[in-house]
Amino acid sequence: MPTTPHPASPQVPDVAGRFGEFGGRYVPETLVYALDQLVVEYESAQADPQFQVELDDLLKNYVGRPSPLYHAKRLSQVCGGAEIWLKREDLNHTGAHKINNTLGQALLTLRMGKQRVIAETGAGQHGVATATACAHFGLDCVVYMGEEDIRRQAPNVFSMKLLGAEVRPVTSGSRTLRDAINEAMRDWMSSVETTHYILGSVVGPHPFPMIVRDFQAVIGRETIAQCRLRFSGLPDLVVACVGGGSNAAGMFFPFVESTKVPLVGVEAGGRGNQPGDHASPLTYGSPGVLHGSFSYVMQDEDGQTCDVHSMSAGLDYPGVGPEHSYWKDSQRVTYTSCTDSAAMAAFDALASNEGILPALESSHAIAEAMRLAKTMKKSARIVVCLSGRGDKDASELARLKGVKFG
């Protein structure tokens, strides 16, 4: 008999960084000092009204928040069901939600008196957002990026360099996001005393999953306020894509206690459901340890991390943030998986019907929303987190579609 799970609480994580049984801190002793320092600094920042004032000012005047909540009428019509609304994180400065987190963590870096920042990046959006925050504050910035991602997200690599960051190619393993995180952690092992690691998603050891979620929660808070203003209620469904899970966590977290609002996280389904063909640990994986955290992961019978696939560099990751594992097991959020081809079709639909080029990552969420909209009443409203814009993907899309430029 299935047991009824404990309802998800927003009062997580605990002091050990646990979201239910997930999370924690599985890292070499060398890093514990820096993680403890970050916990202390974050607590002191939260208690300091000046910190929030400064961050809010940056979000408003530098990032351009609040990001609009846009009713995609033509797309909704084409789908023929529920209304589809888009939370336009793509309109943020640097083109994705990632900047919400990097500005917050850059402020923490300054408070800790550190002058050097490292980051990993997959799609390059977090790398660009980190390089941007560092340029803004005059911090040194090194970004680790897998060679495969350097190839498929070339425009972002150039942007990072223009912003003054050093991009270090990572050639180990599958040369994607997972390997970039390994390399950034190794850098941090030798540089903890002078360097802050701005991790880009709700993954990694405590306190990263909590801090990144908190900085991204502005997405969900704004969405709730905008829904109240635009249609005097809450949406009937909220959808977001899940790589490491930061845009989804930021969108979902403020909704956790509004249990009448179903939340759907969309993982990368890649080429299909066979091992190695997708990047959907919540859908097909099992609990295990990766990058310092206990969470769902794609692993073999020995606990070795498996290679995964997604056409979208930002979702091409075998792990996921521990709070998502907690939300999955407590059944607060439903997780599903969307294939490369469905995401590509959603990209085309949004481009041709709305004049918006979504990031390939976000296209996964759009695809699922389009699918679900058809099954819902016309009066129902779906909010999709449009986590980023697709300019960075144009050349890779052309390659995938077999189109040659010029």
Added chain:
Amino acid sequence: MSAIDSLFAKFRSENKKALMPFVTAGDPDLEFTAAVIRELVARGASMCEVGIPYSDPIADGPVIQASYTRALGKKIKLAGILDMLGGVAPQVDTPLVTMVSYAIIYRHGLEKYAAELAQRGVAGMIVPDLPVEESPQLAKICAARDLSLVQLITPTTPPDRALRIAATSSGFIYYVSVAGITGERTQLPPDLVERVSWLRQQTPLPVCIGFGVSQPEHVRLLAPVADGLIVGSAIVRRIAEANSQGRDTTISAVGDYLGTLLAALK
């Protein structure tokens, strides 16, 4: 008492220092690993640390990472490694200890992993990604089977925390020489001797130094202040480099290298 406790009790009474080589299991294959362990012990290694290859080792530098990648590329599995250890342990009179990621132990099952080590005569484990806060459950399981769970202290560990780690470690304390990843280093931190001397006054447990240790000068400098020294990347690199020259040559080259370190220990 684990085999490691007995070893250090004996060494301390004889005023001897331990030299502990590290080898990656399955690089280039398990048969080789067994042979190289036998050779290292025959040459005078006091203990052997056996690295279980892991896909995402964040504490390891390029040399050990590459050895893990090679071994995993050859489909080396945990079951095969444990069998190999079961074969070697009775052939050598020194303790064997596994260096293993918590990701692997968790997946295998904590109880099961400990039981299988004990059954095969392995003396304990070092889990480089399991800080003291996360270790109580595994520590209990190890204690119940007389296995040592060796904990690590690093230059970034504050003194009060170091004492807490020392109190929960068993077998010995692994003192990491540098804030950083594994790999050979020509220079070790200038305050290393002082730090280790301090730690050794605080705890009855033996203290062994690892990370970077690779040259006879390191041995001469550090042996007087520690109970033992751990040599990893320098051995793994020699195995990788010498492999093209055939097994026997490689094995004796690695043995010769250990010999130069042992000579510095005298």
